[in-house]
Amino acid sequence: MRKFLNEFKEFAVRGNVIDMAVGVVVGGAFSKIVTSLVNDVIMPLISLAIGKVNFTNLSYVFHTADADVILAYGNFIQTVVEFIILSFCVFCAIKLMAKLQFQKKKEEQAEEEAAPPAPTTEELLAEIRDLLAAQSQSPVLKP
Numbered sequence: 440m441r442k443f444l445n446e447f448k449e450f451a452v453r454g455n456v457i458d459m460a461v462g463v464v465v466g467g468a469f470s471k472i473v474t475s476l477v478n479d480v481i482m483p484l485i486s487l488a489i490g491k492v493n494f495t496n497l498s499y500v501f502h503t504a505d506a507d508v509i510l511a512y513g514n515f516i517q518t519v520v521e522f523i524i525l526s527f528c529v530f531c532a533i534k535l536m537a538k539l540q541f542q543k544k545k546e547e548q549a550e551e552e553a554a555p556p557a558p559t560t561e562e563l564l565a566e567i568r569d570l571l572a573a574q575s576q577s578p579v580l581k582p
């Protein structure tokens with residue numbers, strides 16, 4: 440049982456699992472924002488533009504001998520619009536992140552090119568030799 444708990448602890452604290460958990464939480468919150476944007480801002484504007492129609496109430500009723508069947512296509516239209524907006528927002532966010540990563544790599548490359556090249560082993564050994572030679576030529580104070 441202890442081994443199982445240790446394995447679970449290692450799994451739970453891995454970076455990928457934590458990143459995924461954060462992504463799910465942020466995604467859920469982002470979805471609520473987009474839902475509110477669609478329901479409270481975009482759909483009323485669309486409804487106003489096409490004649491003050493409330494999309495959630497759009498439906499067609501099939502009358503049968505046993506019961507009435509309601510086809511609520513207004514909810515479907517609203518869900519499709521919400522999906523399109525959410526997909527567009529995710530696309531824009533990914534595109535922005537890719538652009539930022541590209542700029543970061545470009546800056547890192549510029550820093551690498553601007554930095555002096557690392558000295559070779561031969562250059563370091565020559566410098567040490569020169570320092571030792573300079574020390575041997577200077578007078579040494581003995582206590």
